[in-house]
Amino acid sequence: MPLINRLIAYAADLFGAPPLPAAPQEDGQLAAIALLVHVARVDGSLATVERARLARMLEGRFARDEAEARALIARATDMDDETRDVADLVAMIGRDTSEAQRRTLLEMAWAVAAADGRVQEFEDDLVWRLGQLLGFEDGQITAAKAAALAAPLRGAEA
Template sequence: MSLIARLRAYATEALGVGESEPVDDTHLAATALLVHVARVDGILAPAESERLSRIVQGRYAEGPDAARALIARATAVDAETRDLASLVEMIPHEANAAERQDLLTMAWSVAAADGSVDEFEEALVERLGRLLGFDEAAITAARRSGQRSVGAV
Protein backbone atom coordinates (compact mmCIF):
# COMPACT_ATOMS: atom_id res chain seq x y z
CA MET A 1 0.00 0.00 0.00
CA SER A 2 1.44 3.40 -0.97
CA LEU A 3 2.09 6.14 1.57
CA ILE A 4 -0.75 8.21 0.13
CA ALA A 5 -3.15 5.25 0.36
CA ARG A 6 -2.13 4.59 3.97
CA LEU A 7 -2.60 8.25 4.86
CA ARG A 8 -6.01 8.35 3.17
CA ALA A 9 -7.07 5.27 5.13
CA TYR A 10 -5.86 6.90 8.34
CA ALA A 11 -7.75 10.12 7.57
CA THR A 12 -10.92 8.19 6.86
CA GLU A 13 -10.66 6.05 9.99
CA ALA A 14 -9.27 8.47 12.58
CA LEU A 15 -10.63 11.79 11.42
CA GLY A 16 -13.84 10.81 9.72
CA VAL A 17 -12.63 12.38 6.49
CA GLY A 18 -14.44 10.42 3.83
CA GLU A 19 -13.53 9.63 0.27
CA SER A 20 -16.63 11.26 -1.20
CA GLU A 21 -14.57 12.72 -4.02
CA PRO A 22 -11.43 11.21 -5.47
CA VAL A 23 -8.36 13.32 -4.78
CA ASP A 24 -5.47 13.74 -7.16
CA ASP A 25 -2.34 12.59 -5.30
CA THR A 26 -0.34 15.55 -6.63
CA HIS A 27 -2.97 18.00 -5.39
CA LEU A 28 -3.04 16.28 -2.01
CA ALA A 29 0.75 16.38 -1.72
CA ALA A 30 0.96 20.03 -2.82
CA THR A 31 -1.78 21.02 -0.37
CA ALA A 32 -0.02 19.11 2.43
CA LEU A 33 3.16 21.05 1.68
CA LEU A 34 1.23 24.34 1.84
CA VAL A 35 -0.40 23.27 5.13
CA HIS A 36 3.06 22.47 6.47
CA VAL A 37 4.29 25.95 5.53
CA ALA A 38 1.23 27.60 7.08
CA ARG A 39 1.74 25.77 10.38
CA VAL A 40 5.55 25.80 10.68
CA ASP A 41 5.69 28.73 13.09
CA GLY A 42 3.15 27.07 15.37
CA ILE A 43 0.47 29.63 14.57
CA LEU A 44 -2.05 29.26 11.79
CA ALA A 45 -2.95 32.92 11.44
CA PRO A 46 -6.37 33.70 9.98
CA ALA A 47 -4.68 35.39 7.00
CA GLU A 48 -2.63 32.24 6.32
CA SER A 49 -5.69 30.03 6.60
CA GLU A 50 -7.62 32.28 4.22
CA ARG A 51 -4.74 32.40 1.75
CA LEU A 52 -4.38 28.62 1.88
CA SER A 53 -8.11 28.19 1.25
CA ARG A 54 -8.07 30.60 -1.68
CA ILE A 55 -5.08 28.90 -3.29
CA VAL A 56 -6.52 25.42 -2.88
CA GLN A 57 -9.91 26.49 -4.18
CA GLY A 58 -8.33 28.32 -7.11
CA ARG A 59 -5.93 25.53 -8.09
CA TYR A 60 -6.94 22.14 -6.75
CA ALA A 61 -10.60 22.11 -5.71
CA GLU A 62 -13.96 23.02 -7.19
CA GLY A 63 -15.61 25.24 -4.63
CA PRO A 64 -15.19 25.98 -0.93
CA ASP A 65 -16.53 22.63 0.33
CA ALA A 66 -14.11 20.65 -1.83
CA ALA A 67 -11.27 22.97 -0.74
CA ARG A 68 -12.10 22.41 2.94
CA ALA A 69 -12.19 18.64 2.42
CA LEU A 70 -8.85 18.66 0.58
CA ILE A 71 -7.25 20.82 3.28
CA ALA A 72 -8.57 18.44 5.96
CA ARG A 73 -7.06 15.47 4.13
CA ALA A 74 -3.82 17.36 3.58
CA THR A 75 -3.67 18.30 7.26
CA ALA A 76 -3.91 14.60 8.15
CA VAL A 77 -1.16 13.79 5.65
CA ASP A 78 1.03 16.54 7.10
CA ALA A 79 0.43 15.29 10.64
CA GLU A 80 1.38 11.72 9.70
CA THR A 81 4.40 12.58 7.58
CA ARG A 82 7.84 12.68 9.13
CA ASP A 83 9.19 15.82 7.51
CA LEU A 84 9.28 18.18 4.57
CA ALA A 85 11.37 15.84 2.44
CA SER A 86 8.75 13.10 2.81
CA LEU A 87 6.07 15.49 1.59
CA VAL A 88 8.21 16.56 -1.37
CA GLU A 89 8.73 12.89 -2.28
CA MET A 90 4.96 12.68 -2.82
CA ILE A 91 5.21 15.15 -5.71
CA PRO A 92 5.44 13.08 -8.91
CA HIS A 93 8.86 12.98 -10.55
CA GLU A 94 7.26 13.99 -13.82
CA ALA A 95 6.18 17.37 -12.39
CA ASN A 96 7.83 19.91 -14.64
CA ALA A 97 9.86 22.89 -13.51
CA ALA A 98 6.97 25.32 -14.03
CA GLU A 99 4.67 23.25 -11.78
CA ARG A 100 7.35 23.01 -9.11
CA GLN A 101 8.04 26.75 -9.42
CA ASP A 102 4.31 27.47 -9.01
CA LEU A 103 4.24 25.36 -5.86
CA LEU A 104 7.23 27.22 -4.44
CA THR A 105 5.62 30.57 -5.26
CA MET A 106 2.40 29.47 -3.54
CA ALA A 107 4.42 28.41 -0.48
CA TRP A 108 6.00 31.86 -0.27
CA SER A 109 2.58 33.51 -0.58
CA VAL A 110 1.17 31.38 2.25
CA ALA A 111 4.20 32.19 4.42
CA ALA A 112 3.77 35.93 3.72
CA ALA A 113 -0.02 36.01 4.03
CA ASP A 114 0.05 37.36 7.60
CA GLY A 115 2.24 40.29 6.58
CA SER A 116 5.64 38.87 7.42
CA VAL A 117 7.80 35.82 6.85
CA ASP A 118 9.38 34.73 10.12
CA GLU A 119 12.68 32.86 10.33
CA PHE A 120 11.02 29.42 10.58
CA GLU A 121 8.88 30.05 7.50
CA GLU A 122 11.82 31.46 5.57
CA ALA A 123 14.07 28.51 6.37
CA LEU A 124 11.34 26.01 5.56
CA VAL A 125 10.38 27.51 2.20
CA GLU A 126 14.02 27.94 1.19
CA ARG A 127 14.58 24.27 2.03
CA LEU A 128 11.47 23.37 0.03
CA GLY A 129 12.93 25.23 -2.93
CA ARG A 130 16.17 23.26 -2.70
CA LEU A 131 14.28 19.96 -2.35
CA LEU A 132 12.28 20.87 -5.45
CA GLY A 133 15.58 21.29 -7.30
CA PHE A 134 15.95 25.06 -7.51
CA ASP A 135 19.00 27.24 -7.06
CA GLU A 136 19.12 30.37 -4.92
CA ALA A 137 18.16 32.69 -7.82
CA ALA A 138 15.01 30.69 -8.60
CA ILE A 139 14.07 30.53 -4.90
CA THR A 140 14.48 34.31 -4.62
CA ALA A 141 12.39 34.88 -7.76
CA ALA A 142 9.63 32.65 -6.37
CA ARG A 143 9.78 34.56 -3.09
CA ARG A 144 9.32 37.90 -4.83
CA SER A 145 6.47 36.55 -6.91
CA GLY A 146 4.76 34.90 -3.94
CA GLN A 147 5.01 37.99 -1.78
CA ARG A 148 3.68 40.18 -4.60
CA SER A 149 0.71 37.87 -5.03
CA VAL A 150 -0.45 38.18 -1.43
CA GLY A 151 -3.91 39.61 -1.68
CA ALA A 152 -4.61 38.07 -5.10
CA VAL A 153 -4.73 34.48 -6.26
Protein backbone atom coordinates (compact mmCIF):
# COMPACT_ATOMS: atom_id res chain seq x y z
CA MET A 1 0.00 0.00 0.00
CA PRO A 2 1.44 3.39 -0.96
CA LEU A 3 2.45 5.68 1.89
CA ILE A 4 -0.25 8.23 1.11
CA ASN A 5 -2.95 5.56 1.38
CA ARG A 6 -1.55 4.42 4.74
CA LEU A 7 -1.55 8.02 5.99
CA ILE A 8 -5.14 8.55 4.87
CA ALA A 9 -6.21 5.31 6.56
CA TYR A 10 -4.36 6.30 9.74
CA ALA A 11 -5.98 9.75 9.79
CA ALA A 12 -9.42 8.26 9.16
CA ASP A 13 -8.90 5.82 12.03
CA LEU A 14 -7.55 8.54 14.32
CA PHE A 15 -10.53 10.84 13.72
CA GLY A 16 -13.13 8.08 13.63
CA ALA A 17 -14.02 8.53 9.97
CA PRO A 18 -15.60 5.57 8.19
CA PRO A 19 -13.19 3.63 6.00
CA LEU A 20 -13.18 4.60 2.35
CA PRO A 21 -13.96 1.94 -0.24
CA ALA A 22 -11.04 0.81 -2.34
CA ALA A 23 -10.39 3.39 -5.04
CA PRO A 24 -9.24 2.37 -8.47
CA GLN A 25 -6.04 4.38 -8.21
CA GLU A 26 -4.05 1.79 -10.03
CA ASP A 27 -4.11 1.86 -13.80
CA GLY A 28 -5.22 -1.78 -13.83
CA GLN A 29 -8.39 -1.09 -11.89
CA LEU A 30 -9.22 1.96 -13.99
CA ALA A 31 -8.49 -0.09 -17.13
CA ALA A 32 -11.03 -2.69 -15.97
CA ILE A 33 -13.64 0.05 -15.59
CA ALA A 34 -12.63 1.42 -19.00
CA LEU A 35 -13.26 -2.03 -20.50
CA LEU A 36 -16.78 -1.94 -19.10
CA VAL A 37 -17.27 1.57 -20.50
CA HIS A 38 -16.02 0.33 -23.87
CA VAL A 39 -18.59 -2.48 -23.84
CA ALA A 40 -21.33 -0.01 -22.95
CA ARG A 41 -20.29 2.36 -25.74
CA VAL A 42 -19.71 -0.21 -28.48
CA ASP A 43 -22.89 0.95 -30.20
CA GLY A 44 -21.61 4.54 -30.31
CA SER A 45 -23.00 5.97 -27.10
CA LEU A 46 -23.20 5.37 -23.38
CA ALA A 47 -26.95 5.01 -22.89
CA THR A 48 -28.60 6.13 -19.66
CA VAL A 49 -29.51 2.56 -18.68
CA GLU A 50 -25.94 1.39 -19.31
CA ARG A 51 -24.47 4.29 -17.34
CA ALA A 52 -26.85 3.58 -14.43
CA ARG A 53 -26.02 -0.14 -14.35
CA LEU A 54 -22.30 0.57 -14.53
CA ALA A 55 -22.56 3.12 -11.70
CA ARG A 56 -24.37 0.58 -9.50
CA MET A 57 -21.66 -1.99 -10.22
CA LEU A 58 -18.97 0.44 -9.08
CA GLU A 59 -20.73 1.57 -5.90
CA GLY A 60 -19.32 -0.26 -2.90
CA ARG A 61 -16.49 -1.72 -4.95
CA PHE A 62 -14.66 1.44 -6.00
CA ALA A 63 -16.99 4.30 -5.10
CA ARG A 64 -18.83 5.43 -1.97
CA ASP A 65 -21.86 6.72 -3.83
CA GLU A 66 -23.37 7.32 -7.24
CA ALA A 67 -21.62 10.67 -7.71
CA GLU A 68 -18.22 9.12 -7.10
CA ALA A 69 -19.10 6.19 -9.39
CA ARG A 70 -20.07 8.63 -12.15
CA ALA A 71 -16.75 10.46 -11.70
CA LEU A 72 -14.93 7.13 -12.13
CA ILE A 73 -16.96 6.42 -15.26
CA ALA A 74 -15.87 9.80 -16.64
CA ARG A 75 -12.20 8.99 -15.93
CA ALA A 76 -12.59 5.53 -17.46
CA THR A 77 -14.30 7.04 -20.51
CA ASP A 78 -11.27 9.30 -21.01
CA MET A 79 -8.97 6.28 -20.69
CA ASP A 80 -11.07 4.35 -23.21
CA ASP A 81 -10.92 7.31 -25.60
CA GLU A 82 -7.13 7.39 -25.33
CA THR A 83 -6.71 3.65 -25.87
CA ARG A 84 -6.50 2.12 -29.34
CA ASP A 85 -7.93 -1.32 -28.60
CA VAL A 86 -9.46 -3.43 -25.84
CA ALA A 87 -6.32 -5.57 -25.97
CA ASP A 88 -4.38 -2.56 -24.65
CA LEU A 89 -6.82 -2.21 -21.75
CA VAL A 90 -6.57 -5.92 -20.98
CA ALA A 91 -2.78 -5.60 -20.94
CA MET A 92 -3.07 -2.76 -18.40
CA ILE A 93 -5.04 -4.97 -16.05
CA GLY A 94 -1.95 -7.06 -15.48
CA ARG A 95 -1.00 -10.67 -15.53
CA ASP A 96 -1.28 -11.07 -11.77
CA THR A 97 -5.06 -10.68 -11.86
CA SER A 98 -6.61 -13.88 -10.54
CA GLU A 99 -8.89 -16.06 -12.62
CA ALA A 100 -11.78 -15.23 -10.27
CA GLN A 101 -11.23 -11.49 -10.77
CA ARG A 102 -11.04 -11.93 -14.54
CA ARG A 103 -14.22 -14.03 -14.51
CA THR A 104 -16.01 -11.35 -12.45
CA LEU A 105 -14.90 -8.71 -14.94
CA LEU A 106 -16.18 -10.85 -17.82
CA GLU A 107 -19.53 -11.37 -16.09
CA MET A 108 -19.75 -7.62 -15.45
CA ALA A 109 -19.07 -7.01 -19.15
CA TRP A 110 -21.93 -9.35 -20.09
CA ALA A 111 -24.20 -7.57 -17.58
CA VAL A 112 -23.34 -4.16 -19.07
CA ALA A 113 -23.94 -5.49 -22.58
CA ALA A 114 -27.38 -6.70 -21.48
CA ALA A 115 -28.29 -3.51 -19.59
CA ASP A 116 -30.93 -2.58 -22.16
CA GLY A 117 -32.58 -6.00 -21.95
CA ARG A 118 -30.72 -7.82 -24.73
CA VAL A 119 -27.22 -8.39 -26.04
CA GLN A 120 -26.75 -7.08 -29.58
CA GLU A 121 -24.59 -9.10 -31.99
CA PHE A 122 -21.74 -6.56 -31.95
CA GLU A 123 -21.86 -6.48 -28.13
CA ASP A 124 -21.73 -10.27 -28.07
CA ASP A 125 -18.73 -10.27 -30.42
CA LEU A 126 -16.88 -7.68 -28.33
CA VAL A 127 -17.46 -9.38 -24.98
CA TRP A 128 -16.57 -12.75 -26.51
CA ARG A 129 -13.27 -11.27 -27.72
CA LEU A 130 -12.72 -9.74 -24.31
CA GLY A 131 -13.20 -13.17 -22.74
CA GLN A 132 -10.57 -14.63 -25.05
CA LEU A 133 -8.16 -11.78 -24.26
CA LEU A 134 -8.73 -12.46 -20.57
CA GLY A 135 -7.58 -16.04 -21.17
CA PHE A 136 -10.84 -17.95 -21.17
CA GLU A 137 -11.88 -20.77 -23.47
CA ASP A 138 -15.21 -20.81 -25.31
CA GLY A 139 -16.96 -22.96 -22.68
CA GLN A 140 -15.86 -20.65 -19.89
CA ILE A 141 -17.04 -17.59 -21.81
CA THR A 142 -20.42 -19.26 -22.40
CA ALA A 143 -20.68 -20.08 -18.69
CA ALA A 144 -19.82 -16.50 -17.69
CA LYS A 145 -22.46 -15.19 -20.09
CA ALA A 146 -25.09 -17.56 -18.72
CA ALA A 147 -24.23 -16.64 -15.13
CA ALA A 148 -24.37 -12.91 -15.84
CA LEU A 149 -27.64 -13.07 -17.75
CA ALA A 150 -29.36 -15.45 -15.32
CA ALA A 151 -28.65 -13.53 -12.11
CA PRO A 152 -27.57 -9.89 -11.96
CA LEU A 153 -24.25 -9.26 -10.29
CA ARG A 154 -24.22 -7.70 -6.83
CA GLY A 155 -24.90 -4.05 -7.30
CA ALA A 156 -25.84 -4.55 -10.95
CA GLU A 157 -29.59 -4.93 -10.69
CA ALA A 158 -31.50 -3.35 -13.55
